[in-house]
Amino acid sequence: MLHLRLLVPADRTDEVLQLLEKTVGTTHLVVLSGASRDPVGDVVMCDVAREAGDGLLARLREMGLDRTGSIAIEHIDLSLSRRADRAADEAPGEGADAVLWESLTDATHEESTLSATYLAFLSLATMIAACGVVLDNAILIVGAMAVGPEFGPLAGISTALVRRAPRLAWRSLLALVVGFAVAMVLTCGFSYFMDAVGLFTENRVEGPRPNTSFIWQPDWMSFVVAFLAGVAGTLSLTSAKSGALVGVAISVTTVPAAANAAVAFTYGDYAQTWGSSTQLVLNLAGIVIAGTLTLATQKLLWARHGTLPAAR
Incomplete structure (x- = not known):
């Protein structure tokens, strides 16, 4: 699993949330409204299956979030969660075969x-x-x-x-x-x-x-x-x-x-x-x-x- 931390301008948060909620392989969605000071905006965090990570990153960059906000990725060594297991099962392919090109x-x-x-x-x-x-x-x-x-x-x-x-x-x-x-x-x-x-x-x-x-x-x-x-x-x-x-x-x-x-x-x-x-x-x-x-x-x-x- 991967952990995403996004710094999102307030006027783009709903758009980002819609993408995350519709993407197979995402779970543990957290929104901290107004928590980001530089840049000013919201903090959005979620976990995503590795095999779904590259496509999601591509969409986030298409939205320009790497320019107007921030995209940070961390590898999760251990996640004890049925939701995480279900997200990994729903995502296409195998995580070990996925390539995070970025x-x-x-x-x-x-x-x-x-x-x-x-x-x-x-x-x-x-x-x-x-x-x-x-x-x-x-x-x-x-x-x-x-x-x-x-x-x-x-x-x-x-x-x-x-x-x-x-x-x-x-x-x-x-x-x-x-x-x-x-x-x-x-x-x-x-x-x-x-x-x-x-x-x-x-x-x-x-x-x-x-x-x-x-x-x-x-x-x-x-x-x-x-x-x-x-x-x-x-x-x-x-x-x-x-x-x-x-x-x-x-x-x-x-x-x-x-x-x-x-x-x-x-x-x-x-x-x-x-x-x-x-x-x-x-x-x-x-x-x-x-x-x-x-x-x-x-x-x-x-x-x-x-x-x-x-x-x-």
Whole structure:
């Protein structure tokens, strides 16, 4: 279930109430007349089944409530109510399959913003992965994968392609390209420093690394894994099951590939640099393609329920 809190101009309250009362999947309707001070108006609250949420939000935005008032949404973890159960049963489809496009766009917009925090996490993840590839330590590689925040911009590109939002696409692409460029440059500097103090050596980089050699030897299996991880990650975002993102993060060698490319470059091993860069591009492309196809499929399957809320 979702909880909606609406700030409504007083002259539009009756219109909003009529929409909410007629929409299948809504319940627990509350009206606080004159309670809103900024903007001035009424506060209207209700609970709505997740599967009816996207259509209802579309209608509220068509009414201009996002401009003249406010629309706030919260996820309800537990609702002990027969009315809520009945509302969920009456709403078309299954809540787990529903996509809240406004929520998804907002989430990917935030996750794909090029910020100091984003650059710090991506750079730190790449440096951790650099230690992992030099030491041939799979545990460090997995840890670096979990730290990396690159799935946000990848999901942003997929969302932008499906929703035809060029600004989100460019924002996400900028975060992805600039983020990896900065992380790899800093990792090169980190590698030079570690070599100077004797912690990184060329023999370790050029020697046999059975646990991490796959990072710079891309093949079609790398693309298949990236594609499957992209599907799983996209489904976890649209179904609000964020726990699955951890598994996605440690499935695809994006950050380790960038790290291996940077370390190999510092030692002049351009074969490894090229192989790692190819692995990086292959994995990024696999996730974007998978995410775009997954969202397009969900949009197509959910279209049979209509974009507008069903009447009672």
